[in-house]
Every structure is written in structure tokens, then in C-alpha cells.
Amino acid sequence: MSPMSIIALFANSLRMCGCLAALSAALALASPAQAGSSPWHEAMGGKIRLITAGGSANEDGSLLAGLEIRPDPGWKTYWRFPGDSGLGTQAEFAGSANLATAQMAFPAPTRHVDPYSVTIGYEGPTVLPILVHPQSADAPVSLIANVTMGLCKQVCVPVMTQLQVELTPGAPADAPQAAAIRTALAKLPQLAQPGDPLSVSRVSVEGGAAPVLKMTAQLSDPDAPFDLFVEGPEGSYLSVPTLETQDGDRAVFSLSLDGLASADGKALLRLTLVNGDKAADQTWAIDVP
Known part of the structure; x- marks a missing residue:
């Protein structure tokens, strides 16, 4: 399941x-x-x-x-x-x-x-x-x-x-x-989708030989502590995202895709965004270079 x-x-x-x-x-x-x-x-x-x-x-x-x-x-x-x-x-x-x-x-x-x-x-x-x-x-x-x-x-x-x-x-x-x-x-964590008050609103893959995942988080309380965690498909060995910038209620994280397991150039990620006493759970499909 x-x-x-x-x-x-x-x-x-x-x-x-x-x-x-x-x-x-x-x-x-x-x-x-x-x-x-x-x-x-x-x-x-x-x-x-x-x-x-x-x-x-x-x-x-x-x-x-x-x-x-x-x-x-x-x-x-x-x-x-x-x-x-x-x-x-x-x-x-x-x-x-x-x-x-x-x-x-x-x-x-x-x-x-x-x-x-x-x-x-x-x-x-x-x-x-x-x-x-x-x-x-x-x-x-x-x-x-x-x-x-x-x-x-x-x-x-x-x-x-x-x-x-x-x-x-x-x-x-x-x-x-x-x-x-x-x-x-x-x-x-509650199920969320882009556009919700607490959600990951954008995910992109950047770079060539060493691809990096860029994720934009929408925060419901920018003054409260926040964090983002990413899980890959079975067999993945990812690290933990790094906070790049925060501008008000938007925060950008990055994560090396080294260790990501993929099939036919695609992978389904599970994202958990925590903000204060709330948390959001999302899935995101990406194309892997």
C-alpha cells in the first residue's frame, strides 16, 4: 500500500x-x-x-x-x-x-x-x-x-x-x-497540493552531470520554525535538503539527487513540509536527467 x-x-x-x-x-x-x-x-x-x-x-x-x-x-x-x-x-x-x-x-x-x-x-x-x-x-x-x-x-x-x-x-x-x-x-502531516497554505508549490531539476532538486515551499507561518524532508523510491539513498533562501512565506530548498533510484528516467518523491505545529505531505513526480 x-x-x-x-x-x-x-x-x-x-x-x-x-x-x-x-x-x-x-x-x-x-x-x-x-x-x-x-x-x-x-x-x-x-x-x-x-x-x-x-x-x-x-x-x-x-x-x-x-x-x-x-x-x-x-x-x-x-x-x-x-x-x-x-x-x-x-x-x-x-x-x-x-x-x-x-x-x-x-x-x-x-x-x-x-x-x-x-x-x-x-x-x-x-x-x-x-x-x-x-x-x-x-x-x-x-x-x-x-x-x-x-x-x-x-x-x-x-x-x-x-x-x-x-x-x-x-x-x-x-x-x-x-x-x-x-x-x-x-x-x-496532512495531505496537501500546490496552492494550499502550507505546501510545496514548485519542484524542478537543475544541472546536468550532477543534478540538483530545487523546491519552493509555501509557509503558513513564516515566523515559526520550518523544515523540508524528501524521500525517494525504494532503493534511494538521499541526503537532507538544504535551505537556500527565505523571503517571507516562501522558502527555497535544494537537494542533490545523488543516490536517487529511478526507473526509465522518472522518480516519484514524497515531500514532508513542517512549519510550526503543522505539517504537509505531498508526492511529486520528476524526470531524472
Whole structure:
């Protein structure tokens, strides 16, 4: 399933719940009784587990879970694309019972610069929401997540583990876990297109032997921090864009296309533009020289 389809599934699920605000209110009012969570998996640099919000299923029958990551002080973890180095966070759900589909989404990340590389990820406690569709709406889902990720400080530690949690429609809700998932949902980048208040409005490829991608970003709040991240097709090894100029609500970034995987001279890019507490998610097809 494509990244855009995953975002659309989350958006559709939230609309069926009466939009994010209604979902948030429902989770906030839920009973404080314990919902499901897996045991913590502890590693050098932090620990991770699966959590669930509990409560009734959404109108489309989907349930909400999350991958909770708690790095130790001074440690960080990576986004799905780590940047110049590191291990992107991934989860596969093979082996789960009564599961039709499960998609993990990523809140807007931040850029981290050290003397050796530029990486993309999260500092402090983080929850990655997981949208779960059961095969049978009336039966529990035994969600198994095979997680691969990295924790990094002076050294980077790979983490590979299997986590498991039960999701039962109508189970008692857990207010703290529901609130953590709700907060993560609010940080998901929203689908955007050129012309939106927060969007990438122009992308061009310049140069010959060493092509460079030029991207013009439209900012909704030019006084707030902003950043842009670019992902290429599978097999790509891109760096992180560099800010060239900012003029009011327009910012221009550049990125070397060295390491971009392409097919028949074309590539589909995924752009994530972050501006303050908002973020936009776009795809852009380019011709590669």
C-alpha cells in the first residue's frame, strides 16, 4: 500500500469518527480502566511497547493502537527515513490473528545535526499511531509487530524485536494511552497540493552531470520554525535538503539527487513540509536527467 493511501486511510477513519476533534473528545471521556499494552522491550538507549486506546471501534470497524517509544535522556530515535545515516523505524504485522490490515503512521519529525551527519527523527517519548482493521469486526485482534528501529546517542544501537497486544472492540478504554495516541494523531502531516497554505508549490531539476532538486515551499507561518524532508523510491539513498533562501512565506530548498533510484528516467518523491505545529505531505513526480 502506498504512503498516500495510508494517510488517506487515517483521514477517512477520523472523518468516520466525526473528525479528529470528535475522536479526541471521545477518547478523553473514556473510562480510565486499563486497556491493552504489550510488555516493554528494553534496549540500550530506551524501551518500546505496543499500546491500545481501547473503547468502541470506529464506524468503519477500525481500531487504534500505537508504537510507544521512550528513549533514555539524551537519546533519540529515527523517522521512517533516517537521513544521512541511521536505521529508519519500521513495523511489519505478519503473523497477527484476525487482522485484515494495519498501517503505522509517523508524526512530523525534526532534523538533528551533529559533526558527522544530518538525521531525521524524534527526541523524547514518541507514539506512532497504528490503524488496525480486523477481518472479523466482532472478534479480538492479536496484533503482532515485528519492529526494526534504531536508538542513537554517541553510538547508534539497532533494535529488532517482536511485540504483541490484544485489541478487543468494546474493551474498557485507557485514558493515558488514548491521550498519547490522540496527541500523535494531531501531529500527522496532512495531505496537501500546490496552492494550499502550507505546501510545496514548485519542484524542478537543475544541472546536468550532477543534478540538483530545487523546491519552493509555501509557509503558513513564516515566523515559526520550518523544515523540508524528501524521500525517494525504494532503493534511494538521499541526503537532507538544504535551505537556500527565505523571503517571507516562501522558502527555497535544494537537494542533490545523488543516490536517487529511478526507473526509465522518472522518480516519484514524497515531500514532508513542517512549519510550526503543522505539517504537509505531498508526492511529486520528476524526470531524472
